[in-house]
Amino acid sequence: MNGTPTASAPVLAAYSYCEAVTAQQAGNFSYGIRLLPTAKRRAMSALYAFSRRVDDIGDGTLDAASKTLRLEETRALLDRIREGTVDEDDTDPVAVALTHAARRFPIPLGGLDELIDGVQMDVRGETYETWDDLALYCRCVAGAIGRLSLGVFGTVPGARDAARASEYADTLGLALQLTNILRDVREDAANGRTYLPAEDLAKFGCSAGFHSATPPPGADFTGLVQYEVRRARALFAEGMKLLPMLDRRSGACVAAMSGIYRRLLDRIAQDPRAVLRGRVSLPGREKAYVAVRGLSGFDARSVHRQTVKGRA
Incomplete structure (x- = not known):
């Protein structure tokens, strides 16, 4: 400082x-x-x-x-x-x-350079063959935001494993971005963008893309979504290890943001084809409720339990 x-x-x-x-x-x-x-x-x-x-x-x-x-x-x-x-x-x-x-x-302002790099990848129309390829993009456009935010939040003195705080913030950003990608799969397709890894699309017969409210013929779209949901939940489980390292108000902020996205992910998991019919979202009152829970510390205490349950 x-x-x-x-x-x-x-x-x-x-x-x-x-x-x-x-x-x-x-x-x-x-x-x-x-x-x-x-x-x-x-x-x-x-x-x-x-x-x-x-x-x-x-x-x-x-x-x-x-x-x-x-x-x-x-x-x-x-x-x-x-x-x-x-x-x-x-x-x-x-x-x-x-x-x-x-x-x-x-604030590690270099994270904003990474964001610009990620948006330039969009401008070039890059696609991603593997999850590792996509994760690199996600780290630019979302993981970097997590690390930038950590510069504002800081960590509490004596926090256990605090040396890994930046890593957890980055991972949490990946979880949020993958949730966004699942939510916006049809909207992105309409704009000529495909983010999900090509090898995952091929594995579930979805390489033809998502340009209508129904999956491509013969595609296991539900299997694809559930596969990516499991990946996102694992990222949330890892990234939320950041919470005990933050002060109460900063932890509440992270718990609220993450809680909203985890609920959104749950909604997508319950009805995978909904993302082909339109944008899946939470009503404002539900978002406000999650925020209040975050401030109370409920999400910080229960996130591990809920995430493990969601992966079961």
Whole structure:
């Protein structure tokens, strides 16, 4: 850490902008972020707003060359943030907020370089032959976010196995991203993207893709989904070992985010074909309930039990 810089009026305004972006667009993540104390909530909102900008470039309507240029411009901005040359009067509120957050917390900003690398993989239209190939992509776009978040959360003094905290945060990111991939399999197919490993698709007769509400003829789509669900649950079980290393509010944030995604994964497992009919989601009241459970510490105590039960 580089001390604890005070937040001037322009910096507070920049944080307010990032918090508004987070509230409007963060979806599942916003429920966890709300549970954090002010300084950490602001820092996480700045991280989210920058990450959202990167994702929006990848998901936008520009051609590949224009997207690549925009991503490199964003990387150049990240370099300025890293170097501390963005001042509080800069016209980009996300850059102002993230610069302040990086001075306040030991955030490994290289994780945002990894995110940009991952989105560039999307722009190039890369596909993945094996799980190891896909895991590399997931580490860029989600594992890196876990490690960035850990820079804000920190670990409690004397936490057992704290040297592995970054590894667990990374693994938790993979679990969340694989859940996203299962949820969005038809939407991604409509956009010309296939994320699930080619060898898994072939194993279950699903290499033809997912362009309708019914699986390809002869495909064992349910078998494919259950196979990936088991993989995601194993990742959750490993990644949630991070929780005892965090303070109560940070642990609640992680428990809320992860709890929402684990419930989403359970819903997909119960009706695998639902992801071909439309986006599977949880109602807002259920997400809020999971967040409250996280704050109470219930999820932190019971996550191992629930995950093992789900894998049975």
